[in-house]
Amino acid sequence: MRRRRSRSRSTKVVEMQMGPMIDMVFLLLVFFMVSAKPVVEESDIPMGLPGQVSQEEAVDIPDEARVIIQPDGQIVLNEQALDTPNGRNLPELRAFLVRFKKAADSAKADALVTLAPHDTVPHQRLVDVLNACAEAGITGVTLAGATDGE
Numbered sequence: 001m002r003r004r005r006s007r008s009r010s011t012k013v014v015e016m017q018m019g020p021m022i023d024m025v026f027l028l029l030v031f032f033m034v035s036a037k038p039v040v041e042e043s044d045i046p047m048g049l050p051g052q053v054s055q056e057e058a059v060d061i062p063d064e065a066r067v068i069i070q071p072d073g074q075i076v077l078n079e080q081a082l083d084t085p086n087g088r089n090l091p092e093l094r095a096f097l098v099r100f101k102k103a104a105d106s107a108k109a110d111a112l113v114t115l116a117p118h119d120t121v122p123h124q125r126l127v128d129v130l131n132a133c134a135e136a137g138i139t140g141v142t143l144a145g146a147t148d149g150e
Contacts, residue, residue, distance in 0.1 A: 065100055066144075067093075069117040073125050088124075090132045097136035116144035 068076040073085035075093055082092040097113070104111035113133055117126050133141050 064112040064114060065097075066114045066116060067129060069115065069121045069125055069129060071118045071120045073121065075129065088128050090128055093129065094132045094135055097132055097138055101136050101138050110140050111138045112140040112142070113138055114142050114144050 065078060070076060070085075075082050075090065077093065077096060082096065083090045101111045115126065115129060130141065
């Protein structure tokens with residue numbers, strides 16, 4: 001005899017249950033949230049460091065230093081006597097001019113020096129001051145008119 005197969009057995013559909021899978025997703029999410037350590041921000045200490053800050057745009061006002069050479073050879077810069085009247089190296093003037101040039105460069109301005117020698121000043125003293133300007137990198141040097149009483 002022939003056996004009859006039932007169709008109900010061959011058409012059995014396998015289902016996946018979503019409930020346990022969603023439970024596992026939430027368990028993993030809670031596990032990673034609990035096990036993750038929060039990022040501790042470093043405490044910032046505000047401090048200002050000394051230095052030069054260059055400006056973005058040029059300043060219209062030029063920086064100018066006025067150097068007066070007195071009859072005895074004494075150099076007066078902005079009403080302050082520098083160096084000795086007989087010295088040729090002029091270390092104080094050179095140091096000032098180097099700082100002056102750096103300040104003018106950081107302000108994006110021209111460093112201008114006006115020399116006002118007395119009528120009786122030897123030419124060598126004027127050359128010494130010009131050499132100090134050249135070593136500082138200052139190219140904007142002008143000569144004022146002859147001075148009698150300064």
